Amino acid sequence: MQKAKMSSAFAAPRIYNAPLTSSLTAEQRKQLCGLLGNLELTLLYKASVHGYQASAFHQQCDNQGPTLLVAYNRSGYIFGGYTSVDYAQSGQQIIDDHAFLFSVHDGSTLLDHQVSAEEKPWRNVLWTAEQRAQLMKMIRNYNPPVMFMSQVRILMIGPVGAGKSSFFNSINSIFMGRITSKAMSGSAGTSLTTQFHTYAVKDGRQGKPLPFVLCDTMGLEEQSGAGLDIEDISSILQGHVPDRYEFNPTVPYYPDEQNMSRHASLEEKIHCVVYVIDATKISLMSDKLQEKLASIRRKVNSLRIPQMVLMTKVDEACPLVQKDLQNIYLSSYIKSKVQEVSSRLGVPLSCVLPVKNYSQELELELNCDVLLLTALQQMLNFADDYLDDVDHM
Structure with a gap:
């Protein structure tokens, strides 16, 4: 914990039994000081010295004025936040209007409120009502390339709170023409989704079902015996888990004798897997969670199912994007997050699509719709690739 000396009225020096030194390099310390206006920093709290309990933190840091928090993870990332309160x-x-978050890696600093814009967009998007209408038409008119199939099944997998259920609600909102909240979503610490739930989307209130089904799952958690079990995912991929099945994190799904004896049809299987990742938490992803995702990817690869990543909450990750969603492909910060997700999950850059789900809005917004529909169209394209491959086997 670093306290920024904002004036001469700073706390008196403290005396400790052991030397209290920061793990920041001189260059990293210089960068952080520069971001605060070339101020000096005084070390108040170090977890390895004072202890990792919340009480130890508050004992050293409460009522100390403007404070900079610095943390580290095993992947070499340095991150934290500043508060003037x-x-x-x-x-x-x-409420603190001056608060901000930051991350530092390999000697470079990325600050949420000092994100640079590139001269040319690194992806091209048409931000027009015509483009939205064209995307909606393409999705409405989509037909799976396998005879007698009317819908493809898209499985959403991701950590708790990443936005899986919110993505369905957002897509449903676009085709309903108003903000909807059919799937339970929120920001709880544990998964609000406890069932395997398949969601069909209608083309308007009285319209027919659209040619895709979004399959929602319990959120992934890093602890063993918590969140979605990897064995459950394997059963879902192969079409064995029924709709509304209640997950048990400690006991994986095991089909009864009747279900074990039959082979799932192609319609019941998953045709595209989408990993939903929160853009604000990519650098904070634990090794255990990353290992879980890698295990899932190996299983999905063995079944030759196409995979892509939906990077959510881009507006929360970058103020440039929060100001105007059309800046998403001008933001060097969002570009770096796409690259980081690609590297961490082992998927091509072209398979990582940043989006903004509807969360606090009361009305639909053109730019948001274009991003969401573009992502959905890509999912249908990937499902097509899988079904084309199956059809020729």
């Missing part, structure tokens, strides 16, 4: 245990909500 005192830390305290008041139990009340505190």
Whole structure:
């Protein structure tokens, strides 16, 4: 914990039994000081010295004025946040217009509020009502390339709170012409989705079902015995798990004798897998969670099912995008996050699509729709690739 000396009225020096030194390099310390206006920093708290308990943190850092928090993970990332308001245990909500988050890696600093814009977009998007209408028409008119199939099945997998259920709600909203909230979504610490749930989307309130089904799952958690089990995912991929099946994180799905004796039809299987990742938490992804995702990817690869990544909450990750969603492919920060996701999950850059789900909006928004529909169209393209491959086997 680094305290920024914003004036001469800073806390008196503290005396410790062991030397208290920061793990930041001189260059990283210089960068962080520069971001705060070339101020000096005084070390208040170090977890390895004072302890990792919340009480130890508050004992050292409460009521100390403007404070900079610096943390590290095993992948070599340095990240944290700044607040100009005192830390305290008041139990009340505190608003700080000057607060920001940052991350540092390989000597470079990426600050959420100092993101640079590229001269040319690194992907081309038509931000027009005509493009939205064209995408909606293509999705409505999509036909799976296998006779007698009317819908493809797209499986959404991701950590708790990444936005799987919100993506369905957003797509449903676009075709309903208003904001909807059919799937349970939110920001709880544990998964709000406890069932395997298949969601069909209608083309308007009285319209026919559209040619895809979005399959929602329980959120992934890094702890063993919590969140979605990898064995459950294997059963889902192969079409064995029924709709509304209630997940049990400690016991994987096991079909009864009747279901074990039959082979799932092609219609019941998954035709495209989509990993939903929160753009604000990519650098914070734990080794255990990354290992879980790698295990899932190996299983999906063995079944030759196409995979892509939906990178959500891009507006929360980058103020440039929050200001105007059309800046998404001008943001060097979002580009770096796409590259990071590609590297961490082992998927091509072209398979990582940044989007913004509807969360707090009361009305539909053109730019948001274009991004969401573009992602959905790509999912249908990938499902096509899988079915074409199956059809020729």
